[in-house]
Amino acid sequence: MKAFIRKQRYLIDFTLSSLLRRPGKNLGLLVVYSLIVFLLASVMLFTHALRSEARLVLADSPEIILQRMVAGRHDLIPGSYLEKMGRIRGVIGKHGRLWGYFYDPAVQANYTLMVPRDRQLAEDEAVIGAAIARTRGVSRGDFLTFRSTDGNAYSFRVSAILASDSELVSADLILVSEQRFRTFFGIPEGYYTDLVLNVRNPKELRKVAEKLTLRLPDTRPILRDEILRTYDAIFNWRQGIVFVLLTGTILAFVIFAWDKASGLSAEERREIGILKAIGWETSDVIRMKFWEGAIISLSAFLLGYLTAYGHVFYANAGLFEPVLKGWSVLYPEFRLTPFIDGLQLATLFFFTVFPYTVATIVPIWRAAITDPDTVMR
Amino acid sequence: MRKSDLFILYLGTLSGLLLLSLVDAGNRSHLATQQLAETRREVRALELTDLSLFTEARYTRHLSQSDRHTPFQDHPLALEHFPSGSLVAPPTLLRSGR
Amino acid sequence: MKTLLSALLLLLATGLFAQPLELPPPGPRDTCPVCGMFVAKYPEWVATVLYKNGHAHHFDGAKDLFKYLHDLPKWAPGHDPKDITAIGVTEYYGLTRIDAHDAWYVIGSDILGPMGHELVPLETKEDAEEFLQDHGGRQILRFDQISAPLLKKLDQGQFD
Known part of the structure; x- marks a missing residue:
């Protein structure tokens, strides 16, 4: 065992010297390799963290949301539907929800106006999300004035700003009283944006939804499960798109690495020939080349992953921000909570370290079993 | 110092950092429980969906x-x-x- | 006098105001004495037996609860059935805990518990009837109708 380790150490010594003999080429390879791993790992860590957070946070959204459809489009739902649906077993609470959008030309942003059920607001009062406060530069006690659909201007006194801890879900919210919401948007009394049904037992959700579509055929229920699946799908999709965009880069790298690793240059051929001539065995040559591949790919994996971790969780994924932000004026400032999927990490490891190492060994095998005489000639 | 020693040291440091990143992730997600609970409370109270x-x-x-x-x-x-x-x-x- | 009063209180607590039942919730490490699974993972199915000294056993479904009750010496040696102060099951629609004696149980439905075919506890007869309709149940049973052979058949997916 001891002899084995000593031998490996000598091999590593030799490999490192041989790598350092061509510093530019090998360092360049390492940098490009690390960069690829960095990009892949960043996307992976970022989407996984966001997906985990969405799943965790949205697990408490309403169990069933009922929307009314008119001619295939979403429409206001009359409050009388609450009675019309009758008593459905398993539903322990139901009520209307009022929310809508408002486009603010001053900052060219869309707000989500909402009537909260957990607090009582005065008519001229509003509670705003942290991103709005930032963008409009308002703080508690300031006034926000919006022009409503009927042409009148309404002023809202900002009575509170929603906690920035929850910005990921509340960045663009404006909470207003029900009365003001109705006059502002011209929504008649007794109508709601949608209805919320609380169901305690998740096993009964499907049955409740089934009964709803039978009793109220012009409505469409949205289950919490579907909300969660939507976000899962969105992040998978985004991750997929980034990977597709990266494919070209990755392929270019694969060709480059394959060429570097497998196509032996004349110089390397000569090196192997000399090694064999001075008495190295074929297996030693292969081991030496294995170490060469392992050193480069392991370094690239570790360096790439670590910089990606720093990028996503300490630099708030600065490189992705323009992509995610897109057109939005109101963008939540949030720190991602690191959730790491061990399986994803293992997959990344396997796909970065393994192929490269194999690619270095295989052609050496062919060269190493040839006669030193033919190689050196 | 031999090159292989340096290399093992380097690899060891990086692997240590990798382990540290996992510990850090566990630690930070633990610290964030409070904040996540707060966000969840808001989602429930305001009936947010997105x-x-x-x-x-x-x-x-x-x-x-x-x-x-x-x-x-x-x-x-x-x-x-x-x-x-x-x-x-x-x-x-x-x-x-x- | 004191014992009479407490007996009366107990009667009030278990008899008249049977629903909802105040029972300790299962802890994260509490396992079902019958099947050995963690109970807290299945909040929709928790059943509980509470003893006089405040000690409680939790089950991940009414089926295991009944197996336990039918063979107490096997599953809980050293426990006396006379010491049991309350038996609670989790009612399907509202997920509240109700007295197991007052519940209506449906078997043969398409709602499966962590241990497969279950006795689904419901609060009222009407609830049980609608559940039977909705979920293709086969039979509505009361507490006393549930026997050991019936539980055995339930495990094999036979309901008649």
Whole structure:
């Protein structure tokens, strides 16, 4: 065992010297390799963290949301539907929800106006999300004035700003009283944006939804499960798109690495020939080349992953921000909570370290079993 | 010091950092429980359904809701319009950073 | 006098105001004495037996609860059935805990518990009837109708 380790150490010594003999080429390879791993790992860590957070946070959204459809489009739902649906077993609470959008030309942003059920607001009062406060530069006690659909201007006194801890879900919210919401948007009394049904037992959700579509055929229920699946799908999709965009880069790298690793240059051929001539065995040559591949790919994996971790969780994924932000004026400032999927990490490891190492060994095998005489000639 | 010693030291440091990153992740997600619980409370209290990540347009704000503005008129799970949705560049006003 | 009063209180607590029942919730490490699974993972199915000294056993479904009750010496040696002060099951629609004696149980439905075919506890007869309709149940049973052979058949997916 001891002899084995000593031998490996000598091999590593030799490999490192041989790598350092061509510093530019090998360092360049390492940098490009690390960069690829960095990009892949960043996307992976970022989407996984966001997906985990969405799943965790949205697990408490309403169990069933009922929307009314008119001619295939979403429409206001009359409050009388609450009675019309009758008593459905398993539903322990139901009520209307009022929310809508408002486009603010001053900052060219869309707000989500909402009537909260957990607090009582005065008519001229509003509670705003942290991103709005930032963008409009308002703080508690300031006034926000919006022009409503009927042409009148309404002023809202900002009575509170929603906690920035929850910005990921509340960045663009404006909470207003029900009365003001109705006059502002011209929504008649007794109508709601949608209805919320609380169901305690998740096993009964499907049955409740089934009964709803039978009793109220012009409505469409949205289950919490579907909300969660939507976000899962969105992040998978985004991750997929980034990977597709990266494919070209990755392929270019694969060709480059394959060429570097497998196509032996004349110089390397000569090196192997000399090694064999001075008495190295074929297996030693292969081991030496294995170490060469392992050193480069392991370094690239570790360096790439670590910089990606720093990028996503300490630099708030600065490189992705323009992509995610897109057109939005109101963008939540949030720190991602690191959730790491061990399986994803293992997959990344396997796909970065393994192929490269194999690619270095295989052609050496062919060269190493040839006669030193033919190689050196 | 031999080169192999240096290499083992280097590899050891990096692997140590990798382990540290896992510990750090566990630690930070533990620290964030409070904040996540707060966010969950808000989601429950205000009956929120979506992340306010894509606020750029009415039809992307509530992706799971398929309301009056969404492109997902058929079903909340219907995927976004691709590729047209991704090929339109943001307005210059936003890109110039104002 | 004191014992009479407490007996009366107990009667009030278990008899008249049977629903909802105040029972300790299962802890994260509490396992079902019958099947050995963690109970807290299945909040929709928790059943509980509470003893006089405040000690409680939790089950991940009414089926295991009944197996336990039918063979107490096997599953809980050293426990006396006379010491049991309350038996609670989780009612399907509202997920509240109700007295197991007052519940209506449906078997043969398409709602499966962590241990497969279950006795689904419901609060009222009407609830039980609608559940039977909705979920293709086969039979509505009361507490006393549930026997050991019936539980055995339930495990094999036979309901008649």
